[in-house]
Structures are given as structure tokens and as C-alpha cells.
Amino acid sequence: MSQTPVSATVGDREPLPRPSPAPSARLGRGEGDPRQSAIRLLSYLPALVPTALVVVIVIVLLRASDLQVLPGFFSSNWSPNVGVHQIPSWGIGVFVTGSFLTALPAIAFAVAIGLGIGIAGTTYLPRTVSRFLDPFVDLLAGIPSVIYGIWGFVVVGPYLGIAVNPWVAEHLSFLPGFGGGHISATGQGLPLAIFLLTLMALPITTLLIRDALRAVPKDLWESGLALGATRWEVMRRVAIPYSNRGILSAGFLGFGRAFGETVAVAMVIGGVSSFPINVFGQTNTIAALIFLNADSALVTAGLLQALAEIALILLAISLLVNILGRRLISSLVSEQIAGL
Amino acid sequence: MATALSSTLRSEDNVLFDRSFRTRWRIGFDRWIGRLLPLLFLVAILPILDMVYWVSVKALPTLTWTILVGQSPYASDELGVPIIGTFEIMLIATLLSVVLGLFGGVATAELLSSRAAGWMRMSANMLVGTPSVIVGFFGYFTFVLYFGWGLSLLAGAVTLSIFMTPYIFRTADLAFTSVPRTIREAALGSGASPTQYILRIATPIALPQILTGIFLAMAIGVGETAPIVLTTTAGKVAPDSLSSPVTFMTTLIWTGFNQGSNSPYFVLAFQAAFLLMVVVVALNVVVRVVAARYQKRLEGLYQ
Numbered sequence: 057m058s059q060t061p062v063s064a065t066v067g068d069r070e071p072l073p074r075p076s077p078a079p080s081a082r083l084g085r086g087e088g089d090p091r092q093s094a095i096r097l098l099s100y101l102p103a104l105v106p107t108a109l110v111v112v113i114v115i116v117l118l119r120a121s122d123l124q125v126l127p128g129f130f131s132s133n134w135s136p137n138v139g140v141h142q143i144p145s146w147g148i149g150v151f152v153t154g155s156f157l158t159a160l161p162a163i164a165f166a167v168a169i170g171l172g173i174g175i176a177g178t179t180y181l182p183r184t185v186s187r188f189l190d191p192f193v194d195l196l197a198g199i200p201s202v203i204y205g206i207w208g209f210v211v212v213g214p215y216l217g218i219a220v221n222p223w224v225a226e227h228l229s230f231l232p233g234f235g236g237g238h239i240s241a242t243g244q245g246l247p248l249a250i251f252l253l254t255l256m257a258l259p260i261t262t263l264l265i266r267d268a269l270r271a272v273p274k275d276l277w278e279s280g281l282a283l284g285a286t287r288w289e290v291m292r293r294v295a296i297p298y299s300n301r302g303i304l305s306a307g308f309l310g311f312g313r314a315f316g317e318t319v320a321v322a323m324v325i326g327g328v329s330s331f332p333i334n335v336f337g338q339t340n341t342i343a344a345l346i347f348l349n350a351d352s353a354l355v356t357a358g359l360l361q362a363l364a365e366i367a368l369i370l371l372a373i374s375l376l377v378n379i380l381g382r383r384l385i386s387s388l389v390s391e392q393i394a395g396l
Numbered sequence: 397m398a399t400a401l402s403s404t405l406r407s408e409d410n411v412l413f414d415r416s417f418r419t420r421w422r423i424g425f426d427r428w429i430g431r432l433l434p435l436l437f438l439v440a441i442l443p444i445l446d447m448v449y450w451v452s453v454k455a456l457p458t459l460t461w462t463i464l465v466g467q468s469p470y471a472s473d474e475l476g477v478p479i480i481g482t483f484e485i486m487l488i489a490t491l492l493s494v495v496l497g498l499f500g501g502v503a504t505a506e507l508l509s510s511r512a513a514g515w516m517r518m519s520a521n522m523l524v525g526t527p528s529v530i531v532g533f534f535g536y537f538t539f540v541l542y543f544g545w546g547l548s549l550l551a552g553a554v555t556l557s558i559f560m561t562p563y564i565f566r567t568a569d570l571a572f573t574s575v576p577r578t579i580r581e582a583a584l585g586s587g588a589s590p591t592q593y594i595l596r597i598a599t600p601i602a603l604p605q606i607l608t609g610i611f612l613a614m615a616i617g618v619g620e621t622a623p624i625v626l627t628t629t630a631g632k633v634a635p636d637s638l639s640s641p642v643t644f645m646t647t648l649i650w651t652g653f654n655q656g657s658n659s660p661y662f663v664l665a666f667q668a669a670f671l672l673m674v675v676v677v678a679l680n681v682v683v684r685v686v687a688a689r690y691q692k693r694l695e696g697l698y699q
Contacts, residue, residue: 176436259440316529350536
């Protein structure tokens with residue numbers, strides 16, 4: 057192997073050496089010169105940018121939340137605007153439920169479809185064809201979420217609301233949650249949000265799964281085929297178990313993306329502060345709540361504080377999921393595609 | 397069937413030796429799943445085509461040159477003011493994030509110990525994973541309220557730059573770390589100072605990848621809605637100072653959506669969406685082309 061992969065040299069790279077002392081060796085120019093170490097310290101400073109930003113964001117959110125739990129914060133009753141003599145209730149139960157109800161099915165679909173696309177692209181399709189098709193999946197990541205939202209609202213929503221959802225409700229009414237209740241004709245609600253989130257999480261899951269499957273050593277493939285297994289059997293029994301960490305990380309990172317997605321969801325989820333009445337029902341998510349309420353945060357007393365606390369919860373979940381997902385990727389390959 | 401035993405022996409050809417039902421099932425299953433799985437690409441391709449089709453259908457028939465460049469004082473039917481606003485926000489945000497991200501990436505790649513650099517990379521990844529609405533809320537609380545900048549051009553641009561910085565940081569870091577170790581050692585071994593190495597040797601090699609990162613950050617930034625909507629307010633005229641209201645493309649789409657499908661803003665939203673899509677797809681294509689060239693160059697470097 058004459059070509060060392062780039063990523064292999066990344067981890068154990070030495071920092072650049074200190075500049076050698078000037079040959080003239082004048083006084084005050086040596087190693088201990090405070091001016092030189094000050095310059096060196098200054099050049100370290102920009103490296104702190106990302107860490108500093110994370111720390112500052114957390115501190116600011118903590119400050120904005122005033123570090124106290126608001127009344128009814130862990131209940132499901134969100135009623136910030138109440139009469140003068142009543143205490144508002146800041147329950148986040150509905151929104152946390154709504155976030156999970158949209159993000160979990162979406163990521164399940166996205167991983168399943170991504171796995172199918174990954175298997176097809178790495179194993180079954182000729183290299184030339186997959187090289188032509190792969191950019192389409194990546195392009196899904198490039199489209200702004202507000203365009204997803206307006207397309208979902210104008211094009212997909214009415215189709216779901218008038219044709220698909222009533223049909224599903226009629227034929228699957230024996231399942232809990234499918235029958236009964238009102239079905240919105242605009243299509244706004246859980247299915248539309250899940251559909252959009254699946255599309256938005258698809259590029260990252262596909263990319264990570266594709267990378268993981270490509271990283272399966274050729275030897276394993278060839279020995280599997282030589283033993284008489286079909287391509288599908290090698291894929292199922294050897295390649296997928298071999299790359300399960302990559303697939304799991306695709307799930308985590310895609311979930312983080314779907315969980316934090318704001319604008320597209322805000323446009324199609326309906327934005328009501330109650331649990332969905334059935335699987336087609338409208339509700340709200342954490343991210344959409346912050347987005348939709350921030351402009352009235354100064355008018356309603358206590359709302360700013362509540363939003364900051366909700367933002368902290370969202371941040372904690374996103375960061376946790378992200379760290380878990382990144383930990384699972386052992387190679388740096390996927391990080392080369394920035395933007396994910 | 398001697399020809400089937402040539403070098404192009406495929407798994408299907410096993411039928412020749414073993415005609416049991418189980419074997420035929422296994423081979424047939426493999427063949428059919430190989431034909432069906434590629435259809436899943438349609439899940440990605442059809443929505444894109446549908447999106448492009450509908451946005452074009454809604455936007456193009458009414459999109460004229462006057463709408464595109466017209467700067468009528470109230471942004472109800474012309475796009476000139478939002479386009480200028482978008483340019484100004486993107487200019488400031490890109491400059492800020494290039495400065496922060498580029499210097500940060502170089503320092504991380506070249507100066508820090510690998511342990512410290514690992515921390516920086518992890519926090520950059522955490523920033524990328526931070527939902528945009530949190531960056532927006534942070535900008536709203538810090539710049540708009542605490543610093544008292546109000547809903548303004550400056551607040552929007554700085555918030556957007558926070559969102560864009562980690563992308564540039566990561567590509568700059570990666571570009572400098574993937575300069576081949578041999579080149580680095582050759583430069584340092586022949587007496588180059590760290591500064592000379594960074595400026596004269598590593599930067600030219602890393603430049604295409606850095607540019608890719610900047611374009612990519614711009615493509616992501618220009619389509620971002622939450623950080624901008626939370627920190628700016630729509631302006632009727634093009635901004636004349638850093639504290640004036642400003643209209644961003646995505647703001648226009650969001651407000652148009654909120655006005656409902658009967659208002660003229662709704663048509664304008666689709667026109668803005670069309671323009672935005674063209675810009676974003678163009679930036680993505682540029683990123684791909686530059687990345688492909690850079691890949692070739694790097695391959696040539698290794699040989």
C-alpha cells in the first residue's frame with residue numbers, strides 16, 4: 057500500500073515546531089523571550105473560536121433562563137397568556153412529545169431508505185450509474201428548509217389531506233389512533249412533518265451509511281462470494297454487521313438533524329399547543345415553538361425565560377445525540393464532506 | 397456451456413451446478429433485490445424534481461426583469477430590496493466567518509497539540525449540530541436585546557456568521573491537516589519557519605478545499621431562515637446603515653407564507669424561493685466542481 061490514506065496521519069500530527077532562535081543570538085531573542093511567547097499565545101487564540109462559541113451560547117442561555125424552574129414546566133399545560141390574577145403555566149410536555157413523534161418515525165424511515173440506497177449504490181449498481189445518482193441525494197441537503205416548508209404546504213399538504221390521509225384512515229381504522237377525529241384538509245399535521253423530515257434527514261443518513269459500507273474490506277467481500285454466498289447474503293451477514301457502528305451513527309446524527317429542524321416543521325405541523333388527536337393530528341415541536349414565539353417574547357411576561365429554558369433542553373438533546381453519533385464514527389472520512 | 401465458465405463467472409451462473417429450490421431462491425432473491433433497491437433513489441430524486449417543477453411553475457410565469465431589479469419602496473411586488481439586503485447580510489457574515497473560521501482552522505491544524513485540536517474539532521462539530529433556531533435565539537437575546545442593536549442588519553449578519561463559522565473552520569482545519577506529511581517535513585527540514593510553511597507551502601495546496609468550504613458555508617447560510625427571522629426585521633427600503641431593518645430572501649418566503657395563499661406576498665415568496673433555489677444549486681455545483689478538481693490535484697500530488 058503505497059498510498060497512505062490521508063486520515064491515517066491526522067490523529068498523530070505534531071504541532072509545528074517553535075521557530076529556531078535567530079542566528080545572531082541577540083539578547084532578548086531567545087526561547088524565554090516574553091514577546092515571542094506572547095505572539096505564540098496570540099496565534100493560539102483563533103483556535104478557541106468554536107469552543108468559545110459553544111461555551112458562550114450555553115452561558116447566555118443559562119443567563120436568559122435565570123436558573124429557575126418556571127411554574128408547571130414539566131406539565132403538559134402551555135398557557136402563557138392568562139388573566140392578571142392567575143399564574144401562567146409553562147408546560148413543555150406537548151412539545152417534547154411532538155418533537156419525538158415527528159423525529160423518531162422520520163429517522164426510522166430515513167435510515168431504512170438510506171440503507172437501501174447505500175446497498176444499491178455500493179453493491180448492485182455499476183459505479184458510473186451510482187456516481188450519477190448519488191449527487192441527487194446530496195442535493196437534498198442543499199435545499200433550504202424554508203423551500204421544503206413552502207413546497208410541503210402548497211403541494212404535498214393538500215394531496216395528503218384530501219387524498220392520502222382519509223384513505224389511510226378509512227382502511228386502517230382498526231388500528232389505534234388511525235380512525236375517528238378530524239382530518240385537516242390542508243394536510244398540516246404529523247404525516248406531512250414526518251415526510252419532510254425524512255427527506256431532510258435522508259442525505260446525512262445515506263452519506264454515512266454509504267461511507268460505512270464502502271469501508272468494508274474487499275477481502276471480506278471476496279471471501280464471502282468465494283464461499284458461494286450471493287451478494288445479498290454477504291451484505292446481510294458480513295457487510296452490514298461489519299459497518300453497524302456507521303449505520304448507528306447515521307441514525308444518531310440524522311435524528312439530531314430532524315429533532316432540531318425548525319422552519320419546515322413550523323410551516324407544516326399546525327402549531328397548536330395540544331397533543332395530536334390522532335396520527336394525522338396537529339401539534340407542535342420544541343424548535344418550532346421557540347421560532348414561532350420569539351417575536352412575542354418581550355410582550356408576554358416570562359416567555360423569554362421559558363423559551364431560553366426550552367432552548368437549553370433542545371440544545372442538550374441535540375448535543376448529546378451529536379456527540380454519541382460522532383463517537384461512533386471511527387474514521388474521518390465522513391467529516392470530509394463538510395456541511396453535515 | 398463452456399463459455400459460462402470463463403472469467404466472467406457470476407453468482408447466477410451457479411444454477412449450472414445446483415438446481416435445488418433453495419439455491420434458485422437465494423440467487424433469484426439476490427437478483428430481484430438488486431433490481432428493486434435502486435428504485436429507492438426515486439425517493440430522493442422525485443421530490444427534488446417536483447420541488448423544482450412546482451417552484452418554477454408558481455414563480456416563472458409572473459417573474460419579470462422589473463420584479464427582479466425593481467426597488468419600489470415597499471417590498472410587496474418587487475425583489476430588488478430583498479436581493480440587496482441578502483447581499484449585504486451575506487457579505488458581512490461571510491467576511492466575519494471567513495476570518496474567524498480560517499484563522500481558527502489554521503491554528504487548530506498547525507499549532508495545537510493533537511489532544512487540544514481534538515477538543516476544538518469536537519466543539520466545531522457540536523456547533524454544526526446545534527439547531528439553527530438556538531443560534532437565532534442566542535443572537536436575539538445577545539445582540540438584539542443585551543447589546544441593544546435592535547432587529548437590524550448587524551445583528552442578523554453576526555448571528556448568521558456564528559452559524560457559518562464552524563463549516564469554514566472544519567474545512568480549513570481539514571485542508572491544512574491533509575497537506576501531505578512529506579511536504580510538511582520537507583519544508584520544515586529545509587529550514588522554512590512555521591509562518592513560511594503556512595503561507596507559502598500549505599496555503600496554495602489547501603486553497604481549493606478552503607474555497608469549497610467557504611462556498612458551502614455560503615450556500616448553507618443563504619438558505620437559513622431561523623437565525624435571520626429572529627434577529628432582523630423586514631425593511632421597506634435597502635438598508636443604509638448597520639442598524640437599519642433589512643429584508644433577507646428567506647424572510648420574504650416566511651412572511652409570504654404567513655400572509656396566506658391569497659396575498660401578493662405569496663407569489664413573491666415563490667419568486668424568492670425560485671431565485672434562492674437557483675443560487676443554492678449553483679453554489680452546490682461550484683462546490684462539487686472545485687472539490688473534484690482538488691481531488692484530482694491531491695491524487696497527482698501523491699503519485
